[in-house]
Amino acid sequence: xxxxxxxxxxxxxxxxxxxxxxxxxxxxxxxxxxxxxxxxxxxxxxxxxxxxxxxxxxxxxxxxxxxxxxxxxxxxxxxxxxxxxxxxxxxxxxxxxxxxxxxxxxxxxxxxxxxxxxxxxxxxxxxxxxxxxxxxxxxxxxxxxxxxxxxxxxxxx
Numbered sequence: 264x265x266x267x268x269x270x271x272x273x274x275x276x277x278x279x280x281x282x283x284x285x286x287x288x289x290x291x292x293x294x295x296x297x298x299x300x301x302x303x304x305x306x307x308x309x310x311x312x313x314x315x316x317x318x319x320x321x322x323x324x325x326x327x328x329x330x331x332x333x334x335x336x337x338x339x340x341x342x343x344x345x346x347x348x349x350x351x352x353x354x355x356x357x358x359x360x361x362x363x364x365x366x367x368x369x370x371x372x373x374x375x376x377x378x379x380x381x382x383x384x385x386x387x388x389x390x391x392x393x394x395x396x397x398x399x400x401x402x403x404x405x406x407x408x409x410x411x412x413x414x415x416x417x418x419x420x
Contacts, residue, residue, distance in 0.1 A: 342412035355392035
């Protein structure tokens with residue numbers, strides 16, 4: 264699936280940050296901060312076609328994704344390369360904890376954002392998102408006590 268870095272872009276790194284608003288890691292063996300400056304249908308104070316507050320919907324999505332990425336250190340069944348949430352508009356999918364109740368919340372928040380037409384008129388540049396081949400619960404960047412689902416995009420020899 265081709266997307267450009269955007270709102271809460273995908274987390275496909277082997278070590279990710281617990282924050283989500285600027286997630287967009289796509290690395291193998293470390294986190295490379297992604298791009299959250301991509302096109303956004305819901306900037307502060309804007310509303311969708313139905314008058315819904317897109318900024319509020321975006322914040323709800325970002326909060327849910329941040330919680331959905333969290334995992335327990337050493338877990339082997341919480342993170343999976345197939346467990347992800349699509350971004351609000353442009354970007355790669357975000358790897359999340361398959362067992363987290365917040366994964367469903369994030370997916371519902373994303374759908375509410377799209378239903379409110381907060382992404383209308385947003386053009387995404389075509390880039391390839393690298394599918395993760397494995398996932399694990401890795402220490403978040405900048406915090407010794409937080410762990411997030413992270414992916415490996417290539418297998419080491």
